[in-house]
Amino acid sequence: MIYLDNAATSFPKPERVYTEMDKCMRDYGANPGRSGHRLALQAGRAIFKTRERLCRLFNIDNPMQIVFTSNATESLNLGIKGLLRAGDHVVTSSMEHNSVARPLAALEPKGIETTFVRCDSEGMLDPKDVKRAIKKNTSLIVVTHASNVTGALMPVKDIGALAAEKGIPFMVDAAQTAGVYDIDVKEMHIDLLAFPGHKGLLGPQGTGGLFISEELDVMQMKEGGTGSSSENLAQPALAPDRYESGTPNTVGIVGLGEGAGFILDKGTAAVRKHEAELTGMLLEGFGEIGGVKIYGPKDPKLQVGVVSANILNGDSGEISYILDKSYDIATRAGLHCAPLAHRTLGTLEQGTIRFSVGLFNTREDIMAAVKAVGEIAAEIR
Ligand SMILES: Cc1ncc(COP(=O)(O)O)c(C=O)c1O
Known part of the structure; x- marks a missing residue:
């Protein structure tokens, strides 16, 4: 299988991920932060090591300001719902994933208003419109x-500078960039990074x-056991315990x-190079096939490893199915949980076939994908 669905989840993982997870399960899978025995302490240290590595990646000073969640969606919900109060106004873009758009929509009846700044037909956001x-x-x-x-990269550095100038908290959804693109919370003035x-x-x-x-007072979404201040019925006030109730993953x-650690090494x-x-190869290859329409900036310098395309007016779901069944190529079709983005691009009806590359893809994978799309396009034409 040629896996080109890394924007959904990366696959495979580096060998050291499998090895250490196996070791953790077998050798030190105790409950961290609760008991004081050797295995619990070892598990606690392993969790802290992850916080430290993430701090190095994102230039965060205090590892305790990183809160673990189960996915980006939970992080976005925690930040958005924990921060906003009735009477507040939010600015976001018309390219957001439902993990941003839906929490904001859910807050609307609670008196929190959102402005979705329109991006252009390539999905690019102008910081002047945000201002x-x-x-x-x-x-x-x-x-x-x-x-x-x-895959279009948004001007987060400019928007961060604007937010800092105005004293407005700035949140970034790094679902498609964390680990691939340099993120510096200080330089980008990011207050919440999901x-x-x-x-x-x-x-x-x-x-x-x-x-x-x-600097921010974000309300926790749950209360419960943290292994700290157990004598007190009030939730601990400090991160990460304030937000990490219950046995962690x-x-x-x-x-x-x-x-x-693999990315840091x-x-x-x-990674980005x-x-x-590979993104450049996809763009160039698809660009030479008659009937293939590519969406977005069409420039690897302006986008991450995500390429969305359609073949004439062929059904994106059907084409993705053919890629899977006849060519053993994994892609994703449809709306990618981002209807606002498709409205912006004019693809709400057709959706798109999304090819998303990862660190373990090769040039041969991309050549096979381009060849397959060429053959399918020839059939449709
Ligand atoms: C831009 C964006 N935001 C948020 C999410 C949600 O991520 P998760 O599946 O980890 O909740 C995704 C997932 O694809 C995404 O692409």
Whole structure:
């Protein structure tokens, strides 16, 4: 199988992820932060190591400001719902994933208003439009770092500078960039960074995280056992315990730590270079096939390793099915949980076939995908 669905979740993972998760399960799978015995302490140290590695990746000073969640969606919900109050206004973009758009829609009846700034037909966001959308009561700007439909990179550094200038908290959905693209929360003025552990960070599914700036008072979504201040019925006030009630996904977090360690050893520049090369090959190859329409910037410098396309007016689901069944190529079709983005691109009806590359894809994989699309296009024409 040629796996080109890395935007959904990366596959396979580096060998060290499998090895350490297995070791954790067998050798030190105790409950961290609760008991004081050797195995519990070892599990606690392993979790802390993951926090430290994520801090190095994102230039975060305090590992305790990283909160583990089960995916980017949970991180986004925690940040958005924990921060906003009735009467607040939010600025976001028209390219957001439902993990941003739906929590915001759910807050609308509670008196929280959202402005969806329109991106252009390539899905690009102009920071000047973000500036124009800001109101007196704007309490959050939240944008995706890169679209999961077109791969288009958003100008987060400019928007971060604008948010800092106006004193508005800035949240970034790094679902498509964490582990692949340099993220520096200080340089980008990011107050809330939501990331999945299972995509570019190469950890297992069921992992994710949220960096919360010490300046913000984000309400927790749950209360319960944390292993700390147990005499007190009030939830601990400090991160990460404030947000991490209940037994954590120790084995998953250990796997995420190994994925992050792998990325740190390799360097995001090398990861990005590899993925940009494969993305360029896809764009060039598809660009030469008559009847194939590519969406987004069509430039590997302006996008991550995500390429969305259609073949004439062929059904995207059917074509993705043919790629799977006849060519053994895994892609994703449809709306990719981002109807707003498809409205922006004009593909709400047809959806798109999404090819998303990962660190373990090869040039041969891409050549096979281009050849397959060429053959399918010839059939349809
Ligand atoms: C841009 C974007 N945001 C959020 C998410 C949600 O991520 P998760 O599946 O980890 O909840 C995704 C998943 O594909 C995504 O692409």
